[in-house]
Amino acid sequence: MPGANLTRVEAQERASIVSNPKYTVSLDLTQGPKSFTSEAVISFDAAKRGASTFLDLIGSRVDSVELNGVALDPAKVWQDSRIELKSLKVHNEVKVKALCDYSHTGEGLHRSVDPSDGRVYLYSQFEVPDARRMYAVFDQPDLKATFDFSVVAPESWIVLGNMPASSCEPVDQQTKPGTLEKAPAEGSKRWTFETTPRMSSYLTAICAGPYAQWTTEYANEDGRTVPMGLYCRQALKSALDKDADYLFDISKKGFAFYAKTWGVPYPYAKYDQIFVPEYNAGAMENIGLVTFRDQYIFESKATGAKINRRVETVLHEMAHMWFGDLVTMKWWNDLWLNESFAEFMSTLCTAEATEWSDDWATFCSGEKSWALTEDQLPTTHPIVAPINDLHDTEVNFDGITYAKGASVLKQLVAYVGREQFFQGIHNYLEKHAYSNATLADLLAELEATSGRDLKAWSAQWLEESGINTLTSKVSTDAEGRITAMSIEQSAPEESPVLRPHRLGIGFYSKNGEGKVVRTDRFELDIDGESTAISEVVGKVRPDFMLINDDDLTYAKLRLDAESLKFAQENLYLFEDSLARAVVLLSFWDMTRDGEYPAEDFVRLVLKTLSSEHQSTTFRYALGQLSTTAHSFVPKSRRPEVLEEVAQGLWQLALAAEPGSDEQLQLVQAYLGYGDDQDFEDHARAMLSGSSELKDLEVDNNMRWSVIHALAGQNMASEDEIEAELSKRDTTENREFAMGARAVRPTKAAKAWAWDQALHNENLTNSQIEAAADGFSGSGDEDLYAPYIDKYFEAVDWVWAHKTFHIAETLLNPLSAGGLYPYKADPATLVRTGDAWLAAHGDAPKALRGMIIQNVEASRRALHVQTYNEGLRK
Known part of the structure; x- marks a missing residue:
């Protein structure tokens, strides 16, 4: 490398x-x-x-x-x-x-x-x-x-x-x-x-x-006038022009919120935000010149989840101007000081200073689910990670450093108090401005303002890996009054750390309108293996009891039996978006652990989607639905379930409000299946403008989504892909075309995609990503069987000859994409992957981590499939 x-x-x-x-x-x-x-x-x-x-x-x-x-x-x-x-x-x-x-x-x-x-x-x-x-x-x-x-x-x-x-x-x-x-x-x-x-x-x-340019100014809290600019490629000028005022407004709200919250005005001479092509990350917090991937400029209709994410990203990078830029870690082991804090603050700012007031539900559905996934892998690490070299750092931009860290910071705010927390942050920024600091420096300021000893808290939460499981146990008498309640805490064997938690317990019941609403709430501390909850004893048991109400702490949740049953039947009726997100995440976690039937989860999600309007919760529910149907349902049942899901999504799309965010997301999700007999007719009707879906906007990106989906079912030819590209030859459309060619489920297409991703030196990083993702995007076990050995034979060569980001794209841990043939037989993938790991004990830690994560994804799929197969015997 x-x-x-x-x-x-x-x-x-x-x-x-x-x-x-x-x-x-x-x-x-x-x-x-x-x-x-x-x-x-x-x-x-x-x-x-x-x-x-x-x-x-x-x-x-x-x-x-x-x-x-x-x-x-x-x-x-x-x-x-x-x-x-x-x-x-x-x-x-x-x-x-x-x-x-x-x-x-x-x-x-x-x-x-x-x-x-x-x-x-x-x-x-x-x-x-x-x-x-x-x-x-x-x-x-x-x-x-x-x-x-x-x-x-x-x-x-x-x-x-x-x-x-x-x-x-x-x-x-x-x-x-x-x-x-x-x-x-x-x-x-x-x-x-x-x-x-x-x-x-x-x-x-x-x-x-x-670059095309827009400018404005901000009246900074220290009396200075700060010039602001937005920039993008000329080809995207008209698209950004529609959003420039909105992005400036979001940025100014961020300046004001952060200056007020921390008591430290924006410290630098200017603030430019530039949208650039072929970007590896979401954005980068360069001082006074923040770079963003220009997929954040929406030429085609964007979902609310994407628009919400752009707002969070703008505010995340802005938070870095203080936390990371003004005060910077000494070494990369404190990377979390940058990323966790920016993730927490951007969510708080989005929720409290913009129209996206339900952003904590967005965080729970998106970021927190990412953290839970990575925290249950053998490659998990403490939030304050041991970083021995640069390669260790590069793989540390992960769900632990960003999302778990942000969730734990939310817990810390609840633990020490919001006013005390932000006074400590103010003192930290003032004391270490334009220099470097460590975790110990931060904790010293928070201890001084809160009066709490945070050394033990830090040792358990920040310096130990792993995630706790909180289980609710409730007893009632004949009259329905609670006689006892406890929260049991457990930890994985490999990280047996029990932590103190500040959390809420919410009582929820159906009201006269049939909605499930919160009727009472208790906030308290728990610690150790079991904590008796005396605050609720003697109260009439509600329909549903939510531990970790308002999502204050970071843990896996296991609801009591009656609450679980009620949620199975009524989750779609919950009025509060954050409560829905917390409960749905608990069901998803149980499904991934092989503790809840995959087909029950499929039907729970389809039912929930009928009334869900929180865009990010909607987006992640669709993703979890796809993973469950494609990877967790046993092979013997998969065709039937996939057809059920495809038809269910199509019916939900027909029932959705015409032109709505839900309709758009449902159609995009439906295109990922192709498992019902009417699929090609529905897809072709979208392209021709004759779809029965009312007010569906089939713009550039939607057309490519349809063509990609058709190609994934071997229903789109090379000529059709080329004809679509020739209509508008742009950076983005070349990437779409690359993906469409690679996704075709034929031996020739997979061989071509494999060769292009590995050996075509003329491709950009984004085109390589499109080829690799297309390679793994469609096909059956038999099509990918030959690539199991090919993948593990290529690993060392990729690591030796490619830059880190290209190697990561090709080897691609944790997600469906890259050249890892995750659709091949999971048992063979696990066996071959374990053999590679055994033979490469001295491989670089970052490389081994990628392979471990891939193999563990296959191991989990095999475990959950086996569990679900057993349910039918």
Whole structure:
């Protein structure tokens, strides 16, 4: 895998030597389509005269290295992406001139060509270790520095950095020889940016190209006026233009909410948000220049769940400006300090400062279900994870770091009190502004404001892995009054930690209108194996009792028998969206654990969907329905159940309000089956405009969804796919076409998709993802059987020859997609996967983790299928 893998020990050693770094970085982006020139001048102090250290740089060529005025031989000092610096003085200056390559993998400085108009767009993505792909740097978070950037680019381009531009001038064509690889092309400009405040290198950013632009201002709470900008490709200009005012409004609400909640105004000079193509992540919190994947610009009709998610993402990245950017972790083991906090705060802000007031239901259905899935894998880890090197970090952007951490922070707020929590955050931000901090620093401030000793709490919640199960037990007398209630707590054998929980117990009953509503609520602390709940003794038992009401804590829930039975029959009548989400997540967890019949869950979800209007709960219920029907129902029953689900979804779509969010989601879900005899007729009618679905908008994305679905049933030819692409050849549509070609359930199509994903070096990262996901998207066990051995034979080669993000896309842990042939026989996958793991005990931890997660998904499918098969005997 390209680039040296920095270890924690090496980073600590370098930080003990290097201090006060300052960078002046000059880039020339007019050198052609493959490479750009990079010149970095770095001044820094050394802890002692004569010490040695190194810079990080991934490039195609290093032309010169000069240390304290002495020229060094690049061939001798630049090895394995490191530039060795020996015999340091107390004060040092190093100059590095290099030729670096543009990326097509979404890492470093990515270059994308829009096929619809031929325009070129560049953007940087540096987390975790990829600033070194653009300039020579001490690339670790605790060596904060100031940065002065200048960029030569075509005069028609906009160039953006972390700070406002101080000048933008035509380039003198008589540039002195040797300054650049060659004189910049005619019509170039040099953009020079103001000096940054002290910041970590992974948060630096450059974006350049003929981006469309919108601007406004924010009256900051400290009296400054903060310029704001939105940017996207010209091809998406009309689509973003419809949402620009809304996105500015959401951003301003975020500024106001965070400044008020923490008592610290936005600290930086500007705030630009730019939507970029072929992006690996959702977004990145570069200081003053946040990058987003441009799938967040909706040319076609978007579900409420996607719109809600975009709002959360905007507010998540904004929260990082304080928590992660202003105050940054010292090393990646405290990554959760960034991500968990931003996830928690963006949900809180979305719920309290925007129209998405039910966002905690969104969090429960989406993020929390993600956390529960990953926390029950052998690869689970503490929220404060042990991070020994960069590869450990790269696989730590997961459901534990983001979603479990955010859920546990919600529990911490309930535990210490909201006012005390945010006063502690204020003190933490003030004390450590523009520097680095650790978990101990945060806990010290929270202990001071709350008066609670958080060391034991942290040891149990943050420094131990695993998830507890809370089980409700209730006894009543002949008159229906509660005589006893307890909550039993258990923990998995591999992580036998029982934790204190602050939680709510909700009483719910049907009202006169037939709706299930909350009639009473109790909030209390539990701890240990069993806690008696005296607060409810003597009260009339309601229809339903919800432990963890309002979702205050993080745990698996097992309801008492009467509550479980009531929910099975009446979940669709629950009025509160968060209560529905909590209960549905409990049913899903039981189904995944082989404790609740898969076919009962299928029917529960179909019934619930008939009245559900919370868009994200709707979205995840459809996903859980699909997993259950395709992977958990035994093979002998699967065709019948899949047909039942397909027909059920179609009938729900017909009954949904025309043009509604529910109709759109139901149609999208229906297209993922193809298991009823009318499927092709329904799909073709959508394409022709003759569907019986009223007011269904068959726009660009919906047309491609239909074509993809038809291809997945071998009902769409290559000519049909090509004809659709020729109507509108765009970045997005090329990816859709790639996926449609790959999803066809034929030996030839799978062989083609496999080869394209692994070996076509001309594909972008997004096209590789489309090919890999299409490969695994449709077909039966027999079609994928040959790929079991092929997959495990390819693993080492992928890891050795691909960048981390491409390897992750291809090997693809945890989800349906990538080249893991998860639709093959699960028993064979488990057997072959276990053999690979046994033979590769010394494989890198990150790689083993991916394989373990895939094998465990197959192992779970096998276990749950066996459980459900046994129910029929």
